[in-house]
Amino acid sequence: MPKLAPSPRLDTVIEASHLTKSYGSKKAVDDLSFSVRPGMVTGFLGPNGAGKSTTMRLLLDLDAATGGSATINGKRYRDHKAPLQEVGALLEAKAIHQGRTARNHLRALAATHGISRKRVDEVIGIVGLESVASKRAGGFSLGMGQRLGIASALLGDPHTLLLDEPVNGLDPEGVLWIRNLLKALAAEGRTVFVSSHLMSEMAVTAEHLIVIGKGKLIADTTVAELTANAGVSHVHVSAADNTSLREALTRDGVTVTDADDGFDVVGVDAAGIGEIALARGIALTQLTTQKATLEEAFMSVTRDAVDYHGSAQ
Numbered sequence: 001m002p003k004l005a006p007s008p009r010l011d012t013v014i015e016a017s018h019l020t021k022s023y024g025s026k027k028a029v030d031d032l033s034f035s036v037r038p039g040m041v042t043g044f045l046g047p048n049g050a051g052k053s054t055t056m057r058l059l060l061d062l063d064a065a066t067g068g069s070a071t072i073n074g075k076r077y078r079d080h081k082a083p084l085q086e087v088g089a090l091l092e093a094k095a096i097h098q099g100r101t102a103r104n105h106l107r108a109l110a111a112t113h114g115i116s117r118k119r120v121d122e123v124i125g126i127v128g129l130e131s132v133a134s135k136r137a138g139g140f141s142l143g144m145g146q147r148l149g150i151a152s153a154l155l156g157d158p159h160t161l162l163l164d165e166p167v168n169g170l171d172p173e174g175v176l177w178i179r180n181l182l183k184a185l186a187a188e189g190r191t192v193f194v195s196s197h198l199m200s201e202m203a204v205t206a207e208h209l210i211v212i213g214k215g216k217l218i219a220d221t222t223v224a225e226l227t228a229n230a231g232v233s234h235v236h237v238s239a240a241d242n243t244s245l246r247e248a249l250t251r252d253g254v255t256v257t258d259a260d261d262g263f264d265v266v267g268v269d270a271a272g273i274g275e276i277a278l279a280r281g282i283a284l285t286q287l288t289t290q291k292a293t294l295e296e297a298f299m300s301v302t303r304d305a306v307d308y309h310g311s312a313q
């Protein structure tokens with residue numbers, strides 16, 4: 001009988017249940033519950049200081065929770081017999097011996113986890129570091145360091161991946177590469193949990209989103225749902241007689257604001273604006289529904305959970 005390729009495991013799941021972590025009186029993670037399923041990329045979003053890195057550290061048993069639990073595939077990270085083969089992780093802080101070459105760093109990691117040297121060369125190829133594999137990691141750029149970190153995460157061919165800001169420091173080619181890599185890993189049936197500040201990137205990479213603020217869950221949703229419910233979509237309008245159309249549209253519940261060569265309307269949809277224009281005999285020159293971007297939706301749902309507000313002069 002022909003040997004079948006191993007089927008993707010569908011039981012892998014990351015689970016936080018009432019997870020809490022306090023530093024003194026500060027609750028970095030506050031009664032946080034969510035689960036991350038296989039087969040899709042799950043984005044982990046939140047403003048600065050929301051508790052994303054702390055949650056990742058708790059999931060990886062690098063810090064002890066004050067309350068609740070964090071498990072990966074039903075067990076705490078430390079209870080897995082071969083953690084590197086079960087869970088691959090990339091955290092923000094680099095823990096790389098600066099004097100070692102990239103290849104030797106990966107070989108040392110592989111040797112302590114019963115992983116072959118062949119796999120080391122494979123992951124160097126996957127992350128595109130062949131030409132610098134015999135160079136000291138200490139001299140690596142931020143982007144090369146990220147690729148080496150991702151190579152370490154992939155070393156054990158794990159079913160679950162936790163990546164904290166993997167896009168950090170990557171150039172546009174690198175950003176595109178990581179997008180395709182994460183999607184491909186998820187499509188193989190793996191569980192991929194990835195934090196990022198780059199909303200435009202998450203919008204095209206992730207399907208499922210966990211949004212937190214001040215340590216608490218704000219949304220457990222899909223990219224499509226979050227943008228649809230953000231309530232910040234508007235219609236861009238331009239007409240032969242903008243002044244008359246603006247007057248005709250002005251009523252309670254409708255907001256009209258100036259925009260390039262026309263105006264933006266919130267509170268009436270494109271069909272409604274078309275009908276009003278037709279009734280007044282005003283010719284429309286532009287009528288475009290502009291959906292909220294993930295960035296706008298994110299700002300809207302996290303507005304009350306932002307610790308650090310900047311000001312534009």
Ligand SMILES: Nc1ncnc2c1ncn2[C@@H]1O[C@H](COP(=O)(O)OP(=O)(O)OP(=O)(O)O)[C@@H](O)[C@H]1O
Pocket residue numbers: 023026027028046047048049050051052053054055
């Ligand atoms: N070791 C620590 N001691 C004291 N406070 C800490 C510690 N680690 C994190 N915190 C605090 O916990 C909160 C959450 O921090 P965390 O780094 O998890 O947020 P984050 O969402 O990853 O932020 P960012 O997007 O800026 O990386 C912050 O207020 C931070 O100052």
